[in-house]
Amino acid sequence: MPTLARFYGIIMRMYFLGSEHNPPHVHAIYGEDTAAFDIKTGEIIEGGMPSRAAGMIREWISLNREELLEMWETQEFKKLDPLD
Numbered sequence: 001m002p003t004l005a006r007f008y009g010i011i012m013r014m015y016f017l018g019s020e021h022n023p024p025h026v027h028a029i030y031g032e033d034t035a036a037f038d039i040k041t042g043e044i045i046e047g048g049m050p051s052r053a054a055g056m057i058r059e060w061i062s063l064n065r066e067e068l069l070e071m072w073e074t075q076e077f078k079k080l081d082p083l084d
Contacts, residue, residue: 014027025038026068033047034047
């Protein structure tokens with residue numbers, strides 16, 4: 001699973017498995033916590049994340065939504081800027 005970005009101890013990743021792996025989402029790892037976030041809504045669709053980390057992840061998704069959706073569709077990986 002390629003790493004898209006790292007910020008504040010959070011690792012953002014995306015699986016590239018094709019359309020059967022919908023909805024478009026990213027995986028976040030923060031210490032022992034892991035969660036999958038829907039790219040379109042920013043909502044957690046699997047797992048759990050502390051609320052402060054989840055807020056930062058949602059902000060990062062919002063800032064990178066177009067690029068994330070393009071990567072999901074094309075399955076062409078690229079690194080994205082971390083959250084400042």
